[in-house]
Amino acid sequence: MKLTLENLKQELKEKNVSLSHQRLKILEYLVENRIHPTVEQIFSDLQKDMPTLSKTTVYNTLRLLAKSGLVKVITIEEKEARFDIDTRDHGHFKCESCGRIYDFPIDIDPLIPEELDKCQIISKDVYFNGFCARCLASEKEGG
Amino acid sequence: MKLTLENLKQELKEKNVSLSHQRLKILEYLVENRIHPTVEQIFSDLQKDMPTLSKTTVYNTLRLLAKSGLVKVITIEEKEARFDIDTRDHGHFKCESCGRIYDFPIDIDPLIPEELDKCQIISKDVYFNGFCARCLASEKEGG
DNA sequence: GTTCCTGCAAAAGCTTTGCAGAAGA
């Protein structure tokens, strides 16, 4: 299933989660801005078109979407949570220089050790930290 | 190199990090209690023997140890940081029922995709969430 | 008219900072 706004709206409908104007805009933002934004980013970007939007609503909506399984909370850094509309298994790489978070494909299921066989695994996260190719290149170039 | 207090003290010596009484006790605690404790756990346990210990010192020391590379900060949950004296690559499984965090061996290096070849990876974290064998068993048993 | 949602303000919780006094070399 592709991660389109239509599909996500349909999924919410099936789960009886209503979509107010604010909620729809936040969902749209997540679909169109696959940058694993923070609450602050979502809030300040959307506020430009919705001056009355409050941060509380952003928090409430993200919590609702996470509870409904449509959004994943990324804890790759200590201070702030980040949000990902793509809930399928994949890895995240955070550049310590520019702050960008990149997705990368990784299938760790074959590596899960036997000792976890008797556990029930609900979510799997792979987080890498370092410096991205772009920053390494501009560092070399710029001095 | 084994994770003994002696080896860790030696490593700090080489890095010119001095070990006060408080710092030594916190380091000892981490070596002897491989439970990925929170600041609160470390503080309240150590306070029993060191009534004047302050939480600030626990924070300061953990930051120092992390900066020195002797401790890893685990962000497997959103609210509180946890600390691991074992900085070698391994996975963490957090049980949502009892809150325990288990270590498990996993070597993801062979799975790192080509697209990250030009990045510099500094740290790798694998976090699983779910229910541990112990909790699943007692649930079945207890009803 | 009833229910649910929004958004302000305040509170809560973790972590950091400022600083004076204490400890140690």
Add this chain to the structure above:
DNA sequence: TCTTCTGCAAAGCTTTTGCAGGAAC
């Protein structure tokens, strides 16, 4: 003596909660 460390208090941030007003059906 001089430097470094501790620990109290206060501040800083992110996130949650209480609640009155408003929107939607």
